[in-house]
Amino acid sequence: MKNMRLEEITAKALETAGIDRYQLAIAVAQRAKELENGAQSKLNLDLKSTKSADLALMEIAEGLVVIKGFKQKA
Numbered sequence: 001m002k003n004m005r006l007e008e009i010t011a012k013a014l015e016t017a018g019i020d021r022y023q024l025a026i027a028v029a030q031r032a033k034e035l036e037n038g039a040q041s042k043l044n045l046d047l048k049s050t051k052s053a054d055l056a057l058m059e060i061a062e063g064l065v066v067i068k069g070f071k072q073k074a
Contacts, residue, residue, distance in 0.1 A: 006054070013061035023070045024060070031056035031065055 004012075014024055032052040035041060042064040045055055059065045 006057075009054075009057055009061050013057055016063050017060055017067050019067060019070045023067075027060060027065075027067045027070075028053055028056045031059060 010021075010024070013028075014021060017024060017027065019027070031039075032055070035047060035052045035055060041047070041055055042059050043055065043062070045058075047055065056065070060067065
């Protein structure tokens with residue numbers, strides 16, 4: 001996952017979560033905020049070497065974070 005381009009990770013996250021890109025942006029921002037406030041990474045990566053938004057996007061792409069409150073796109 002770390003060797004994938006950001007565009008590839010984003011496409012995978014959109015497919016995995018089944019939401020649109022605007023909802024993904026909100027979900028990534030919320031998860032990044034949680035990580036910055038001390039939440040444990042589900043990928044066991046260090047926030048000192050990885051940006052919180054990138055880490056949040058990777059977690060969503062892998063399906064490790066459940067996104068609630070959005071209507072799944074058809």
